[in-house]
Amino acid sequence: MKILVAIKRVVDYNVRVQIKRDGSGVATDGLKMSINPFDEIALEEALRIREAGTDTQVLVVSIGSQSAQQQLRTALAMGADRALLLSTEDESQIQPPLLAHALLKLIEQESPELVLMGKQAIDDDANQTGQMLAALWGRPQATFASKIELAAGLATVTREVDEGLELIRVELPALITTDLRLNTPRFVKMPDIMKAKRKPLEIRPLVELDLEPTPHLETFAYEPPPKRQGGHKVDSVAALVATLKAKGVIE
Amino acid sequence: MDPAREIMKYDVAIVGGGPSGLAFAIRYRQLQPQASICLLEKGAEIGSHIISGAVMEPGPLDRLLPNWRENLPAICVPARRDEFTYLTRGGRWRLPVPPHMKNNGNFILSLSSLCRWLGEQAEALGVDLFPGFPAAAALHDENGAVIGVRCADMGREKNGRPGPNFTAGVDIHAPLTVLAEGCRGSITKTLIARHNLDQASDPQTYGLGLKELWHLPPGRAEPGLIQHSIGWPLDRKTYGGSFLYHLNDNQVYVGFVAGLDYEDPMFSPFEAFQQFKHHPSIRPLLEGGEILAAGARTLVEGGWQSLPRLEIPGMLIVGDAGGTLNVPKVKGIHMAINSAMLAAEHYAEKKTPEGYNALLRASPIGRELRRVRNIRPGFKKGLWRGIANAAFETLLAGHTPWTLHNHTDYSSLTKLSRFTQIKRGWAKRVLPPRDRPASVFFSQTAHDETQPLHLKVADTSICIDRCRTEYANPCTRFCPAGVYEMIEDDTGRHLQINAANCLHCKACDIKDPYEIITWTVPEGGSGPNYTNL
Structure with a gap:
C-alpha cells in the first residue's frame, strides 16, 4: 500500500515569533524551522503502519519554498521512502484551497490508499486543507484522529471531538488528519540522517501542475496582540468587587 | 545496562558548532578536501546556543574565507566610534579609550548569526553538521588516547530509564577529536581533570555575561557606536563592566559582564545588569523601547597563565574550550578562529595533535595572550590599582618580568559571617524584564521536562544546612535564569532545580562554592x- 503524507515547513513551536516592523508579516529570518508538529505525527503514524508489517511505501510531500527540502530530508531521515517538493517562492499561494488542488493532482498521479496530514498547521491554524482535499477527491475523511487501525480495506479511526471521542469506520482510499495524542514521533538517528541524503527527493515547480492560482485570502496587515497591562493587588473582597464594578466587568 | x-x-x-569548531572544519576541508x-x-x-557581545576583529575571518565581506552575515555593522566611561551612581565620566579597546576596522555582529552563516559555508564544503546532537562524553582506548565521542541518549525518562522512544546516542570514532565546546565545555572539563592538563597552568577564571537586544524609538541608536563602562553598579572589588553596541534599524545590544571571582555571597550578576540599565545615563536610551531577545553565557578570563595543555593523543582543544579569549580587548572570536585554523593547519601537515600545544603558545595567538597576561589578574586588588596596573602593563607591552596568578572562582566567596554587607544603593526597577523568569x-x-535532570547536584544536604548558613545559597543568585530555588514547605526545606529554564551558561558549574x-x-x-x- 502507498501512503501519502503532506508536511508543512513552519516556525518551530519553541520559537517565539515577532511581527515585522512594517506589519507585512511574521519575521522568520534565521528562525528555527521544523516540520509542523501535527504533520510529524502523521508521518510517524505512516511509518508505524509500514513497520507493522504491511508492504507499504511512504511518500512525503511538501509545498513551499526550496528551503522546505530541509524538512523533507528530516522526514526521509525519520524513515519516509521518497520525498517530493512542489516548489514555489510565492508564499501567498500557500493557502488551503490551492494546497488541496495541488495535492489532488498528486493523488491522481500516485494513487495512494491513504493520505495522512496534520489536522492543522501551527502557523496559520487554518484546519482546512485535509477537509477540502477529501471533498475534491470524493473520498471519505476522518479528521482529528487519535487512534488509527487498518484492516481489510477499512480504517477504524478514533476522533477527538468536543464531546469526547468518536469512533468511525471509513473505507479506503481515505484521508485522515491527525491530532496530538495519536503518537509521539521518534527521534531522528544520526546514521539515518546520512542515509537520507541518498534517498530520492524530487523537486517540481508548483506551476507545472497547471493550477489556477486564485488566492482566496488577502492579508492586509499583521499586528501583535495588545500588550497586557500590569495588574495590581487589592486589599479585600469588597475592594475587588468595587474595582470589577468600576471596570464594568460585573454589575 | 548499556544499550547497543x-x-x-x-x-x-x-x-x-561555534566559531572555533566551524573554523576548524572549514580550514581542514580546504586543506584536505577528501x-x-x-x-x-x-x-x-x-548558532542557537551561542551568544556574545560581540565586536569582532575581522583579520582571521579574512584569512579563513577571503570573500566573506561580499556576502555578510545577517547582523554585521562596521564599528564607527568608541566610548569608554566610568560610572558612579549618578554620574558618568568619559575616560580615554584604552588602546586594546579601539575598534577601528572591526565589526559589531551577532555571534549566533555569524555561526549560522559559517555553518552554511562548512556545509557547502562537505562537512557533516549535526545540530541537535550533543556529545556527552569522550571515548578512550586502553592507553588513554581519545578515539572519539559518545552522543547523548534521547528519550530517557525522568528516572533515567529508557522511555518508549528511547534512542541510544551514537558513538563517533575518529582519529582526531577536536574539542570546540566554548567556555567550560563539559567534555573538556572532564578531560582536563582526567589527564591533568592544567598541571602546569593556573586554574581557569571566568566571567558571566548577560545580554539583551532592544528595539528603540527612532533617533536614539547611532549605528556603529561602541560603548563600554566600568564602575557602578559594581563595587570596586568586583571586576566587570557594561557594553552597549548600536546596530542598524534602531536596535542596540546592551549587556553586562561580571567577573565570577566576586566575593560578596549576596551578589547577583543579573541584578547588577538590570541596575546598570537604570543608570541615569542609560535609562533614557532604553525607556519606551522594547526588549526582543535575551541570554547569558560565561566566558573565560584566565588568559595566558590559565591555558591548559591543549593536546593529548587523539585530541585537540581549540578556542574558548581552552581559553583563548583576550580579556583587555574584550574579544575572543578572532582568537577562536585563529586557534582553530592553526590547529587545522598543524593537523593537516603532521597528522598528529602532538606539537600543537607548543605551536599555539609560540604563535601570534600565544604572544597576544602573553602580552596582556597581567592585566585581568591586576584587578584582584581593586578597580583603581587594576587600572593603574593595566596602564603600566600596556606601556611595557607585557615585558614585565613577573606573571600574576589566577585563582579558582568557586573559592572566592567570603563566608557570610565574615562579610560586611555592601550598601549598593540599587534602585527600584521599571525597565523590563521584571525578573529572571521574564x-x-x-x-x-x-x-x-520528561528527561532526567541535566544539572547534577552531588549532595543536596550541603545546600540545606551548610551552604545556607555559610553563603545563603548563592546559586539562587548567580544563576541568570533562576534555575536554583530554595523552597520551604510542609516537608521542610529543599533545593528545587528548574532545569527547563537553563541557558547553558555554566555559571553554576563554575561558581558553586x-x-x-x-x-x-x-x-x-x-x-x-x-x-x-
Missing part, C-alpha cells in the same frame, strides 16, 4: 534558541 550503540566513523570529530568531518552541536540549530522568556529556552554542581548535556536540541544574540 551504533558506530559512525569519521576522519575528524568536532564537538561544538577528509570526512562530523561536527556535533548541542543546540537545535547551529528574561528567560526572551531566550526562548526549552527543555523537555562546594563544587557539587555538575552541568551535563541534556537531550539534543534542548536549551536556548538564540538567533540574533
Whole structure:
C-alpha cells in the first residue's frame, strides 16, 4: 500500500515569533524551522503502519519554498521512502484551497490508499486543507484522529471531538488528519540522517501542475496582540468587587 | 545496562558548532578536501546556543574565507566610534579609550548569526553538521588516547530509564577529536581533570555575561557606536563592566559582564545588569523601547597563565574550550578562529595533535595572550590599582618580568559571617524584564521536562544546612535564569532545580562554592534558541 503524507515547513513551536516592523508579516529570518508538529505525527503514524508489517511505501510531500527540502530530508531521515517538493517562492499561494488542488493532482498521479496530514498547521491554524482535499477527491475523511487501525480495506479511526471521542469506520482510499495524542514521533538517528541524503527527493515547480492560482485570502496587515497591562493587588473582597464594578466587568 | 550503540566513523570529530569548531572544519576541508568531518552541536540549530557581545576583529575571518565581506552575515555593522566611561551612581565620566579597546576596522555582529552563516559555508564544503546532537562524553582506548565521542541518549525518562522512544546516542570514532565546546565545555572539563592538563597552568577564571537586544524609538541608536563602562553598579572589588553596541534599524545590544571571582555571597550578576540599565545615563536610551531577545553565557578570563595543555593523543582543544579569549580587548572570536585554523593547519601537515600545544603558545595567538597576561589578574586588588596596573602593563607591552596568578572562582566567596554587607544603593526597577523568569522568556529556552535532570547536584544536604548558613545559597543568585530555588514547605526545606529554564551558561558549574554542581548535556536540541544574540 502507498501512503501519502503532506508536511508543512513552519516556525518551530519553541520559537517565539515577532511581527515585522512594517506589519507585512511574521519575521522568520534565521528562525528555527521544523516540520509542523501535527504533520510529524502523521508521518510517524505512516511509518508505524509500514513497520507493522504491511508492504507499504511512504511518500512525503511538501509545498513551499526550496528551503522546505530541509524538512523533507528530516522526514526521509525519520524513515519516509521518497520525498517530493512542489516548489514555489510565492508564499501567498500557500493557502488551503490551492494546497488541496495541488495535492489532488498528486493523488491522481500516485494513487495512494491513504493520505495522512496534520489536522492543522501551527502557523496559520487554518484546519482546512485535509477537509477540502477529501471533498475534491470524493473520498471519505476522518479528521482529528487519535487512534488509527487498518484492516481489510477499512480504517477504524478514533476522533477527538468536543464531546469526547468518536469512533468511525471509513473505507479506503481515505484521508485522515491527525491530532496530538495519536503518537509521539521518534527521534531522528544520526546514521539515518546520512542515509537520507541518498534517498530520492524530487523537486517540481508548483506551476507545472497547471493550477489556477486564485488566492482566496488577502492579508492586509499583521499586528501583535495588545500588550497586557500590569495588574495590581487589592486589599479585600469588597475592594475587588468595587474595582470589577468600576471596570464594568460585573454589575 | 548499556544499550547497543551504533558506530559512525569519521576522519575528524568536532564537538561544538561555534566559531572555533566551524573554523576548524572549514580550514581542514580546504586543506584536505577528501577528509570526512562530523561536527556535533548541542543546540537545535547551529548558532542557537551561542551568544556574545560581540565586536569582532575581522583579520582571521579574512584569512579563513577571503570573500566573506561580499556576502555578510545577517547582523554585521562596521564599528564607527568608541566610548569608554566610568560610572558612579549618578554620574558618568568619559575616560580615554584604552588602546586594546579601539575598534577601528572591526565589526559589531551577532555571534549566533555569524555561526549560522559559517555553518552554511562548512556545509557547502562537505562537512557533516549535526545540530541537535550533543556529545556527552569522550571515548578512550586502553592507553588513554581519545578515539572519539559518545552522543547523548534521547528519550530517557525522568528516572533515567529508557522511555518508549528511547534512542541510544551514537558513538563517533575518529582519529582526531577536536574539542570546540566554548567556555567550560563539559567534555573538556572532564578531560582536563582526567589527564591533568592544567598541571602546569593556573586554574581557569571566568566571567558571566548577560545580554539583551532592544528595539528603540527612532533617533536614539547611532549605528556603529561602541560603548563600554566600568564602575557602578559594581563595587570596586568586583571586576566587570557594561557594553552597549548600536546596530542598524534602531536596535542596540546592551549587556553586562561580571567577573565570577566576586566575593560578596549576596551578589547577583543579573541584578547588577538590570541596575546598570537604570543608570541615569542609560535609562533614557532604553525607556519606551522594547526588549526582543535575551541570554547569558560565561566566558573565560584566565588568559595566558590559565591555558591548559591543549593536546593529548587523539585530541585537540581549540578556542574558548581552552581559553583563548583576550580579556583587555574584550574579544575572543578572532582568537577562536585563529586557534582553530592553526590547529587545522598543524593537523593537516603532521597528522598528529602532538606539537600543537607548543605551536599555539609560540604563535601570534600565544604572544597576544602573553602580552596582556597581567592585566585581568591586576584587578584582584581593586578597580583603581587594576587600572593603574593595566596602564603600566600596556606601556611595557607585557615585558614585565613577573606573571600574576589566577585563582579558582568557586573559592572566592567570603563566608557570610565574615562579610560586611555592601550598601549598593540599587534602585527600584521599571525597565523590563521584571525578573529572571521574564528574561528567560526572551531566550526562548526549552527543555523537555520528561528527561532526567541535566544539572547534577552531588549532595543536596550541603545546600540545606551548610551552604545556607555559610553563603545563603548563592546559586539562587548567580544563576541568570533562576534555575536554583530554595523552597520551604510542609516537608521542610529543599533545593528545587528548574532545569527547563537553563541557558547553558555554566555559571553554576563554575561558581558553586562546594563544587557539587555538575552541568551535563541534556537531550539534543534542548536549551536556548538564540538567533540574533
